[in-house]
Amino acid sequence: MTHPGRTSTLALALAASACLAAEPAPDGTAFPPGFLWGTATAAHQVEGGNDRNQWWDFEQVPGNIKHGDKSGAACDHWNLYPQDLDLGRAIGMGAYRFSVEWSRIEAEDGTFDAAAIARYRAMAEACRARGIVPMVTLFHFSIPRWAAAQGGFLNPAVVERFGRFARVMARHLGDLVDLWCTINEPTVYMAAGYLAGVHPPGEADTKLAVPLMKNLMKAHGAAYRALREADLADADGDGAPTRIGFAHHMRVFQAWDRFDPLDHAMVHAIDRVMNKAWLDVLSRGWTAFVLPGSRLTVRIDEPELAGTMDYLGLNYYSRDLIDFDPSQPGSFARRLPEGAPVTDLGWEIHPRGLYDLLLRVKRYRLPVYITENGLADAAGTRRAAFLHDHLAWIAAAIAEGVDVRGYFHWSLLDNFEWADGFEPRFGLYAVDFATQARTLTAGGAYFGAVAGANRLEPLPGQVAAPGLPSQP
Ligand code: BGC
Numbered sequence: 001m002t003h004p005g006r007t008s009t010l011a012l013a014l015a016a017s018a019c020l021a022a023e024p025a026p027d028g029t030a031f032p033p034g035f036l037w038g039t040a041t042a043a044h045q046v047e048g049g050n051d052r053n054q055w056w057d058f059e060q061v062p063g064n065i066k067h068g069d070k071s072g073a074a075c076d077h078w079n080l081y082p083q084d085l086d087l088g089r090a091i092g093m094g095a096y097r098f099s100v101e102w103s104r105i106e107a108e109d110g111t112f113d114a115a116a117i118a119r120y121r122a123m124a125e126a127c128r129a130r131g132i133v134p135m136v137t138l139f140h141f142s143i144p145r146w147a148a149a150q151g152g153f154l155n156p157a158v159v160e161r162f163g164r165f166a167r168v169m170a171r172h173l174g175d176l177v178d179l180w181c182t183i184n185e186p187t188v189y190m191a192a193g194y195l196a197g198v199h200p201p202g203e204a205d206t207k208l209a210v211p212l213m214k215n216l217m218k219a220h221g222a223a224y225r226a227l228r229e230a231d232l233a234d235a236d237g238d239g240a241p242t243r244i245g246f247a248h249h250m251r252v253f254q255a256w257d258r259f260d261p262l263d264h265a266m267v268h269a270i271d272r273v274m275n276k277a278w279l280d281v282l283s284r285g286w287t288a289f290v291l292p293g294s295r296l297t298v299r300i301d302e303p304e305l306a307g308t309m310d311y312l313g314l315n316y317y318s319r320d321l322i323d324f325d326p327s328q329p330g331s332f333a334r335r336l337p338e339g340a341p342v343t344d345l346g347w348e349i350h351p352r353g354l355y356d357l358l359l360r361v362k363r364y365r366l367p368v369y370i371t372e373n374g375l376a377d378a379a380g381t382r383r384a385a386f387l388h389d390h391l392a393w394i395a396a397a398i399a400e401g402v403d404v405r406g407y408f409h410w411s412l413l414d415n416f417e418w419a420d421g422f423e424p425r426f427g428l429y430a431v432d433f434a435t436q437a438r439t440l441t442a443g444g445a446y447f448g449a450v451a452g453a454n455r456l457e458p459l460p461g462q463v464a465a466p467g468l469p470s471q472p
Contacts, residue, residue: 022355024351024392024393024396025398025456026456027392027456027458028456029392029395029399029455030455031395031398031456032405035406035454036094036405036408037094037451038095038096038409039097039408039409039410039411040096040097040409040410041077041096041097041099042098042140042415043098043099043101043104043140043142044071044074044101044141044142044416045071045140045411046077046413047101048071048072048073048074048076048078048079049073049078050101050142052104052107053102053143053148054144054148054200055071055141055418056070056071057200058201059071064202064419065418067422067423068421069421074415074433075433078119080436081126083438084413085126085127085130087412087429088130088132088412089131089132091440091447092447092452094451095133095134095135096133097134097136097408098137099138099140100137100169100173101116102139102147102162103143103144104116107146109144117168117172120136121173121176124176125176127176128176128235133179136180136181137182138166138180138182138183138223139182139183139184141185141418147161148201153216154208154212155215156215156218158215159218162222163223166226166227167227170226170227170242171230174230174231174235174241174242175233175235177235178235178238178242178243180242180244181246182223182227182244182245182246183220183223183246184315185247185248185249186217186246186248187273187274187278189216190212190213190216191274192418194209199419206293214300214302217302221308224244224308227242227244228242243367244308244309245309247313247314247315247371248279248312248314249315249317249372250274250275250314250315250357250361251353252350252356252357253267253270254322255267255321256321256322256323256335260324263322266324267322269289269290269292270332275357276289277300279309282306282309283309283364284306285302285304286299286303287300292332293330293332310366311366311405312366312369313369313371314371315370315371315373315410316357316370317347318348318350319350319353320348321334321335321337343375343382344375344376344423345376345424347375347376351386352393354370354394355393355394358394358402358404359402361402368405369405369406370404370408371408372408372410373390373408373409374386374426376417376424376426377425378423378425380425382443383441383442383446384442384445384446384459384460386443387446387450388456388459392456394407409428411427412429413427413431413438414426414427414431428440428441429444446459
């Protein structure tokens with residue numbers, strides 16, 4: 001409920017003391033040797049010409065995408081990838097997370113396209129030739145049209161097909177790739193496509209959530225096993241032919257009114273399903289939660305999935321303050337703290353949240369990669385400070401013993417931002433979509449300074465002020 005008037009002096013004092021408990025790392029702090037400075041993209045958002053998947057079809061329906069945008073040629077990364085990798089290299093990019101487009105590789109059920117596979121091999125080779133470590137994502141929101149027609153991940157047969165696809169990729173890329181990411185943001189895939197209905201298949205039906213979640217988990221397991229069995233080549237000679245994980249979208253959820261037990265109860269429920277459930281199942285094989293907005297207790301038991309994360313991939317963007325709405329049982333609003341800095345998409349910029357999440361996942365005792373972090377900033381005036389402040393909190397978490405091995409900024413290039421079309425600008429390089437010209441942003445230059453030095457650099461024009469972030 002919204003009770004801003006109830007905020008008391010005691011609450012403010014408690015909040016202030018909580019904030020004092022940790023500090024971001026000061027400028028000059030070194031990152032561990034070998035820390036990976038990377039960027040991330042996804043096939044459908046950058047390649048162009050992906051006309052055989054369910055997203056392409058969704059884009060053709062008026063009203064689905066802002067301004068009626070269509071992914072079309074996107075960044076033409078399918079053809080321009082060598083130049084884009086050069087641009088990445090020019091700003092110290094030592095790792096590149098990209099996805100392979102299932103609908104190009106297997107345009108028909110069971111028929112694999114040798115030319116498409118060869119192109120992805122060429123991409124991975126181009127990374128290696130430039131000293132860039134490739135991290136390959138198998139599923140980043142887009143699935144072949146035929147798989148969507150079979151029911152997508154709601155159909156157990158598609159789950160099994162995904163394992164087959166993973167095996168093919170392991171066979172063809174295994175000697176070049178060790179770092180694999182099975183699924184990108186399964187909770188977002190579920191929430192956007194099956195609860196909010198703003199991504200394909202455009203469903204808004206809570207009954208679909210749990211079956212979908214279980215099947216996505218099984219799909220991860222099938223891919224994990226396939227990659228382990230079929231990729232036996234150790235590409236970088238570190239003794240491990242595969243390091244397999246998934247990219248988990250984690251958010252900070254907090255009560256809008258810290259004195260409202262209903263806000264807290266809702267925060268707890270949302271946090272369990274969005275942040276915790278996947279980590280539970282992939283670490284210990286089971287989870288239990290109450291589905292937010294219902295009385296339904298869900299238990300997922302998948303003992304064979306225990307231990308199917310070699311690393312934890314963390315995508316971090318923002319925080320939500322949850323305001324329970326008693327007039328409509330089970331519903332809630334996501335709010336921003338008053339006066340909070342926001343991105344062009346209205347997402348709160350809350351760098352400290354990344355530190356809180358990193359300390360929270362420390363208990364899994366896994367290496368962590370920040371597999372995505374970034375902001376929509378068309379003017380290009382906030383990206384450098386955003387980077388600085390998030391990196392300062394990552395460095396603080398590393399100082400507290402969290403084994404963070406790398407940071408992948410979302411994104412190398414401006415790209416097709418799903419239902420928001422081309423308007424949001426997430427790139428370290430800005431893209432002119434009419435000419436395909438790329439231009440380095442101030443944030444990109446700052447990324448280059450940090451990656452080159454492997455330490456937290458002061459912001460240009462900023463007098464180094466250790467411990468004082470430029471944003472809260
Ligand atoms: C997704 C990306 C997306 C980014 C910014 C993540 O949820 O993995 O595909 O572009 O956030 O919205």
